[in-house]
Amino acid sequence: MSSNNLTLKQSIKDKARQLGFILAGVAAPEPPEHYHVFEQWLAQDHHCTMDYLASERSRSRRADPKQILPECRSILILALPYTPVSKNRSSALNIAAYALGDDYHDVIPPRLQQIVEFIEELVGHPIPNRFYTDTGPILERELAQRAGLGWVGKNSMLIHPQAGSTFLLAEILLGLDLEPDEPFPTDHCGTCTRCLDACPTQCILPNRTLDARRCISFLTIENKGSIPEDLREPIGNWVFGCDICQQVCPWNRFSAPADPALTPAIALPTQTEDLLLLSSEFNQRFKRSPIKRAKRRGLLRNLAVAVGNSGNKKDLSILEKFVQDEDPLVREHAQWAKEHLTENEQTSHRHKQ
Numbered sequence: 431m432s433s434n435n436l437t438l439k440q441s442i443k444d445k446a447r448q449l450g451f452i453l454a455g456v457a458a459p460e461p462p463e464h465y466h467v468f469e470q471w472l473a474q475d476h477h478c479t480m481d482y483l484a485s486e487r488s489r490s491r492r493a494d495p496k497q498i499l500p501e502c503r504s505i506l507i508l509a510l511p512y513t514p515v516s517k518n519r520s521s522a523l524n525i526a527a528y529a530l531g532d533d534y535h536d537v538i539p540p541r542l543q544q545i546v547e548f549i550e551e552l553v554g555h556p557i558p559n560r561f562y563t564d565t566g567p568i569l570e571r572e573l574a575q576r577a578g579l580g581w582v583g584k585n586s587m588l589i590h591p592q593a594g595s596t597f598l599l600a601e602i603l604l605g606l607d608l609e610p611d612e613p614f615p616t617d618h619c620g621t622c623t624r625c626l627d628a629c630p631t632q633c634i635l636p637n638r639t640l641d642a643r644r645c646i647s648f649l650t651i652e653n654k655g656s657i658p659e660d661l662r663e664p665i666g667n668w669v670f671g672c673d674i675c676q677q678v679c680p681w682n683r684f685s686a687p688a689d690p691a692l693t694p695a696i697a698l699p700t701q702t703e704d705l706l707l708l709s710s711e712f713n714q715r716f717k718r719s720p721i722k723r724a725k726r727r728g729l730l731r732n733l734a735v736a737v738g739n740s741g742n743k744k745d746l747s748i749l750e751k752f753v754q755d756e757d758p759l760v761r762e763h764a765q766w767a768k769e770h771l772t773e774n775e776q777t778s779h780r781h782k783q
Contacts, residue, residue: 435607435608435609436609438549438552438553438608439456439608439609441552442454442506442545442548442549442552442608445544445545445548446506446508446545449541449544449545450510450541450689450690450691451508451509451510451541451600452509452510452511452593452597452686453507453508453509453579453580453590453593453597454506454507454508454509455506455507455574455577455578455579455611456504456505456506456507456577456608456609456610456611457504457505457507457573457574457576457577457610457611458504458505458576458610459495459496459499459502459503459504459505459603460495461493461494461495462492462493462569462572462573463572464569464572465492465493465569467637467639468492468569469489470637471639472484472489475643476635476639476640476641476642476643477642478642478643478648478652478653479652479653479654479655480642480648480652487567488567491566491567491568492567492568492569495568495573495603498560498566498567498568498603499558499559499560499603499605501558501605502558502560502603502604502605503604503605503606503607503608504604504606504607504608504610505573505577505601505602505603505604506545506577506601506602506604506608507570507573507574507577507579507599507600507601508542508599508600508601508602509574509579509588509590509593509597509598509599509600510534510537510538510541510597510598510600510689510692511593511596511597511598511685511686511687511688511689511692512527512528512530512531512534512596512597512598512688512689512692513527513528513530513531513596513688513692513693513694514527514594514596514682514685514686514687514688515527515596515673515676515677515682515685516677516682516683516685522667522740523667523669523733523736524666524667524668524669524672524673525668525669525670525671525721526647526668526670526671526672526673527596527673527676528596528598528671528692528720529670529671529719529720529721530692530693530694530695531688531689531691531692531693531694531695531719532691532692532695532718532719533718533719533720533722534563534564534598534692534720535563535564535565535720536718537689537691537692538563538598538600539561539563542561542563542600542602543561545602546559546561546602549604549606553606557604557605557606558604558605559602559603559604559605560602560603561600561601561602561603562600562601563598563599563600563601564598564599566601568601570599570601571586571587571588571599573601574588574599575588575613575614576610576613577610577611577613578611578612578613578614579599579614580593580595580614581614581616581617581618581619582638583595583619583625583638583679583681584619584622584623584625584626584634584638585625585626585629585634585638585640585675585676585679586634586638586639586640587675587676587679589618589619589679589681590681591618591681591684592684593684593685593686594676594679594681594682594683594684594685594686595676595679595681595682595685596676596682596685596686596688597686598692618681622680624678624679624680625674625675625676625678625679627678628674628675628677628678629674629675630646630664630665630666630674631644631645631646631661631664631665632644633645633646634675644661645672646664646665646668646671646672646674647671647672649661649665650665650668650669650670650671650672650724650728650732651670651671651723651724651728653728654728655759656731656759656762656763657731657732657735657763659766662735662738662739662763662766662770663739663770665732665735665736665739666736666739667736667739667740668732668736669729669732669733669736670720670721670724670729670732695718695719712725712726712729713726726757727757727759727760730752730755730757730760731759731760731763733752734749734752734760734763734764734766734767735763735766735767737749737752737767737771738763738766738767738768738770738771739767739770740771741771741774742771743771745771746768746771746772749764749767749768749771750768752764752767753765753768
């Protein structure tokens with residue numbers, strides 16, 4: 431690789447840092463070494479209802495990045511930091527830290543486009559490219575490890591020793607030769623099992639993948655139907671996503687400050703009563719937030735479960751309103767929450783006698 435190409439790669443990384451990406455690395459577009467793990471994950475139905483992951487087109491593309499971009503000669507992997515999880519705790523409701531700011535699906539792609547335009551300006555001609563953040567058929571964490579950005583931890587998150595895991599990944603497939611970076615060499619999880627021990631639904635699997643059927647993030651976001659009754663109590667007060675495995679990870683004491691666009695930007699609820707307004711204001715209130723992905727019915731479903739788990743009998747009056755909701759999914763979970771709250775109150779009363 432010529433010195434000019436190495437200079438080009440460094441210039442690209444410098445541009446990425448100017449745009450807020452705290453990590454940047456280059457991987458060769460070779461088929462992922464651990465693709466078989468993904469196939470096993472699908473075969474065991476750990477993807478649950480995310481059928482798009484199991485389509486033939488999706489699988490062939492994840493097995494070989496050149497199925498996405500035949501001209502691909504290198505892949506630039508980037509990381510943008512969001513609010514450190516240790517600062518994301520609420521007395522009433524919990525929301526995943528990455529969802530506190532603007533939707534990263536809106537924030538990151540324009541920056542990736544800027545990097546592509548910067549590269550094309552440097553080389554003096556158009557470059558075949560594709561870029562993604564969480565939306566493309568690509569095994570991004572394995573690529574990130576190959577690009578030197580960290581190791582895949584026991585909780586399936588990519589972890590960097592100076593940045594923890596509180597960042598979002600993005601990829602640019604390029605029809606351009608860039609020298610691949612050295613893969614991240616070591617696994618620093620060691621004998622630690624804090625994430626496995628802390629997960630209230632035991633969704634973390636021994637092979638560093640997750641069983642989506644039990645994952646709170648899946649249950650409160652991607653899941654569009656009813657939450658299984660045996661998992662409602664373990665969800666606690668999480669109403670959108672979950673950070674528990676990251677909150678207990680010792681490497682997140684090194685988390686970087688959040689990108690300004692991903693810092694808290696909306697009036698997140700701190701009291702359950704606040705969300706009673708969602709019936710008419712949901713779309714307006716969350717139009718720039720990832721929370722809109724859950725839709726009104728999904729968020730109110732999650733809220734009903736959180737209220738049922740609250741242990742506060744004052745919330746019974748709120749549940750009475752939810753039980754009358756126009757959506758049957760909300761009504762079902764509100765009724766469960768009402769019964770759960772009443773049952774827990776009666777049990778507590780008997781114990782005091």
